[in-house]
Amino acid sequence: MSERMRRPAPDNGLRATGRTDQAVGDRRRLRGAESRQAITRHAVDLASLEGLNGLSLGRLATDLGISKSGIQTLFRTRENLHLAVIETAERLFADAVVLPALDAAAGTARLRALVEHWIGYAEAPLFPGGCFWAANLADFDSRPGPVRDRLAHQHQGWVALLAEELRQAVDSGEVADLDVELAAFQIDAVLMAANTALRLGDRDAAGKVRRVVGELLRSR
Amino acid sequence: MSERMRRPAPDNGLRATGRTDQAVGDRRRLRGAESRQAITRHAVDLASLEGLNGLSLGRLATDLGISKSGIQTLFRTRENLHLAVIETAERLFADAVVLPALDAAAGTARLRALVEHWIGYAEAPLFPGGCFWAANLADFDSRPGPVRDRLAHQHQGWVALLAEELRQAVDSGEVADLDVELAAFQIDAVLMAANTALRLGDRDAAGKVRRVVGELLRSR
Numbered sequence: 001m002s003e004r005m006r007r008p009a010p011d012n013g014l015r016a017t018g019r020t021d022q023a024v025g026d027r028r029r030l031r032g033a034e035s036r037q038a039i040t041r042h043a044v045d046l047a048s049l050e051g052l053n054g055l056s057l058g059r060l061a062t063d064l065g066i067s068k069s070g071i072q073t074l075f076r077t078r079e080n081l082h083l084a085v086i087e088t089a090e091r092l093f094a095d096a097v098v099l100p101a102l103d104a105a106a107g108t109a110r111l112r113a114l115v116e117h118w119i120g121y122a123e124a125p126l127f128p129g130g131c132f133w134a135a136n137l138a139d140f141d142s143r144p145g146p147v148r149d150r151l152a153h154q155h156q157g158w159v160a161l162l163a164e165e166l167r168q169a170v171d172s173g174e175v176a177d178l179d180v181e182l183a184a185f186q187i188d189a190v191l192m193a194a195n196t197a198l199r200l201g202d203r204d205a206a207g208k209v210r211r212v213v214g215e216l217l218r219s220r
Numbered sequence: 221m222s223e224r225m226r227r228p229a230p231d232n233g234l235r236a237t238g239r240t241d242q243a244v245g246d247r248r249r250l251r252g253a254e255s256r257q258a259i260t261r262h263a264v265d266l267a268s269l270e271g272l273n274g275l276s277l278g279r280l281a282t283d284l285g286i287s288k289s290g291i292q293t294l295f296r297t298r299e300n301l302h303l304a305v306i307e308t309a310e311r312l313f314a315d316a317v318v319l320p321a322l323d324a325a326a327g328t329a330r331l332r333a334l335v336e337h338w339i340g341y342a343e344a345p346l347f348p349g350g351c352f353w354a355a356n357l358a359d360f361d362s363r364p365g366p367v368r369d370r371l372a373h374q375h376q377g378w379v380a381l382l383a384e385e386l387r388q389a390v391d392s393g394e395v396a397d398l399d400v401e402l403a404a405f406q407i408d409a410v411l412m413a414a415n416t417a418l419r420l421g422d423r424d425a426a427g428k429v430r431r432v433v434g435e436l437l438r439s440r
Contacts, residue, residue, distance in 0.1 A: 048362075049362050050273070051271065051273065051359055053270070053271065053274065054273065054274070128362070129361075129362040130361065130362065134358050135358055135359065135362075137416055138354050138355055138358040138359070138416060139271055139355065139358070139359060141349075141350065141416050141419035141420055142268075142269050142348070142349040142350065142355075142419055148420075152420050179431070182428055182431055182432070185410070185413060185417075185428050186406070186409075186410060186432055188413060189406075189409040189410045189412065189413035190405070190406060190409045192409065192412065192413060193405060193408060193409035193412060193413075196357055196358060196361050197405075199361035199362055200361055200368075200372050208402055208405050211399070211402055212402070212406055
């Protein structure tokens, strides 16, 4: 995204026609960035439903009713499209789950806020197919490459965030000592399982998550 | 499978040529059943790696270097192929994980045996892409239809089996009273998470599962 959204080069005294050409080029670049953003957002929804792996430049072009060459100009390769989709999904996830939880105090309050916003993210859902990482990590875990690495890195970041709040909760004496890495792994595991259960119609999925988290955060 | 593997109709006194025709037909049916079995086994491996959704009659024919019409004769439709793959995966899972655990006494011993055989199933792995349900349930949970229903039904059966052993363990006083449905949900969740973690190179995935299960089975 950054390459296309960067500011135009400063006016370097080109003749009038040059300036006009540049203005046209700038407008085109801006329009390109706007369509890239809109198209990527649509692609995230598609990938949450059908998996990133089913998402090709041609499939996306057909779905949006635009030319494949237009999509190709914006993303160049299928892998670039996948990486752009992943970055957009991460940004939307951060806006929906992580940032709102930062208002809560570090430790158990923020951990509970992260879990509640995550449940909302899976229940609402932000993406029509539910959790983006649940859908795609299970698919890409056996496909080595930059897409898998990026998905795994994002997922590790999320688990590390849970572990950080658990560590805070232990350090401040809010909860009894516990294996924070293990507890973070468990919380992430039940969130992912709840996402699948929600998609399959389990009405108690959120309740199960809350009971597991409540149990882990007891001050035993 | 049953339709093609059923015994030939009993000899009903057809004339010699009729009998020969029937013998040829029987041999063909048997060969059909054998190739169907071999082809389905290969398709299970493919589906564990690339997802059932990427598995079409044409893709399978190309992969095996045989004609698409040959595959079509065996499975007729893509959905039938998917359902045959799912049944085969379930049979292989039962042989690798469930049946060997039945030697252990009902309750905590059998639960631990199920978990250990499951870890072996994901670590070895039985299917090259790891757990068949982890790969496909996350993909099909947003695709209503008989394939999703069958996958969900099999998965529910597995969680119910875990719950049954937990119930035994509580009833016999082996472990303190606990919410068996919730504990079964948790054990399944960490197994699924461990499957992903294993694929991504986490060497402590099995250790995490054992610690969570150990914690749940304490006699508090």
